[in-house]
Amino acid sequence: MRFDVITIFPHFFDSFLGEGIVRRAREAGIVEVNPVDLRAFTEDRHRTTDDRPYGGGAGMVMKPEPLFKALDSLSRHGGEGPVIILSPRGQVFNQRVASRLASEERVILVCGRYEGIDQRVCDRADMELSIGDYVLSGGEPAAIVVMDAVIRLLPGALGCGESAETESFSTGLLEYPHYTRPREFRGQGVPEVLLSGDHKEIERWRRRQSLRLTLERRPDLLDDAALSPEDMAYLKSLGYKGGRCSS
Ligand code: 9D3
Numbered sequence: 001m002r003f004d005v006i007t008i009f010p011h012f013f014d015s016f017l018g019e020g021i022v023r024r025a026r027e028a029g030i031v032e033v034n035p036v037d038l039r040a041f042t043e044d045r046h047r048t049t050d051d052r053p054y055g056g057g058a059g060m061v062m063k064p065e066p067l068f069k070a071l072d073s074l075s076r077h078g079g080e081g082p083v084i085i086l087s088p089r090g091q092v093f094n095q096r097v098a099s100r101l102a103s104e105e106r107v108i109l110v111c112g113r114y115e116g117i118d119q120r121v122c123d124r125a126d127m128e129l130s131i132g133d134y135v136l137s138g139g140e141p142a143a144i145v146v147m148d149a150v151i152r153l154l155p156g157a158l159g160c161g162e163s164a165e166t167e168s169f170s171t172g173l174l175e176y177p178h179y180t181r182p183r184e185f186r187g188q189g190v191p192e193v194l195l196s197g198d199h200k201e202i203e204r205w206r207r208r209q210s211l212r213l214t215l216e217r218r219p220d221l222l223d224d225a226a227l228s229p230e231d232m233a234y235l236k237s238l239g240y241k242g243g244r245c246s247s
Helices: 010-018 020-027 064-076 095-102 119-124 140-151 199-217 229-237
Strands: 002-007 032-037 083-092 106-111 127-130
Touching: 002 010, 002 064, 002 140, 010 020, 010 032, 010 140, 020 032, 020 140, 064 106, 064 119, 083 119, 083 140, 095 140, 106 140, 127 140, 199 229
Parallel strands: 002 032, 002 106, 083 106, 083 127
Antiparallel strands: none
16 A cells, blocks of 8 residues: 655654554555655745635635645556545544555545645545544644554554454444553552453453443443443443433
8 A cells, every 4th residue: 555645744754654563564565655745846936835815814825736736746656546635624534434545555645734725625635534623733643643543454564463453443442451560569459350360250351341431431432332231231230321222
């Protein structure tokens, strides 16, 4: 798979590309990431990529000409795949979108800066993606989030011990608490059940911890989780009022 990332800060991606899973995936030829310097597609002496908004108002808008030139130059090198603009007004990125993108041969990401991007560029794109409801300084951190989530889904990207969640989060619930050595740390022990060697009991404890945490922190996830009658009984004992078909 190949990502082309159009940006005015091509070096923003250096550490992302140079470390960890992403570095390994690149070295293994599983993914190619090509930061494209938008300023290379400007023609004026100041290499201008933004201008004042028609209609007035605060802030600057990214000019269409350099972005169109960058997109044209990329699509000339073979079929282009979806063009995706990172934008706070886009569809919110999630694991489902990541899975869908992981099946593409090529994706072009456009990182905005300033208040926004000329609408004619948005009209040329296939979709806009946001990574959530908070304000970033530009699309670059969002592009990293999207690429990271997609790359780890590519076959062979993770080591043998690691397993990628394929659809949604694997169980649809938050993870249970993890413990490792030492058995006592600064006066705090480890739940007795985890030391018992009773695998059935351990599994039951972990499931209940997952259910309890999800109910406390992310009750919205319970709507789509696959819950057994035993799960439902446990949740009800904790005061959970929801369940299938509740509206
Ligand atoms: C005043 C309206 N602002 C929108 C919330 C303007 C604005 C703020 C920040 C326009 C662009 C930006 C820069 N953000 C991104 O480019 C961005 C983003 C984000 O801010 N939050 C979540 N996802 C994304 S993806 C790209």
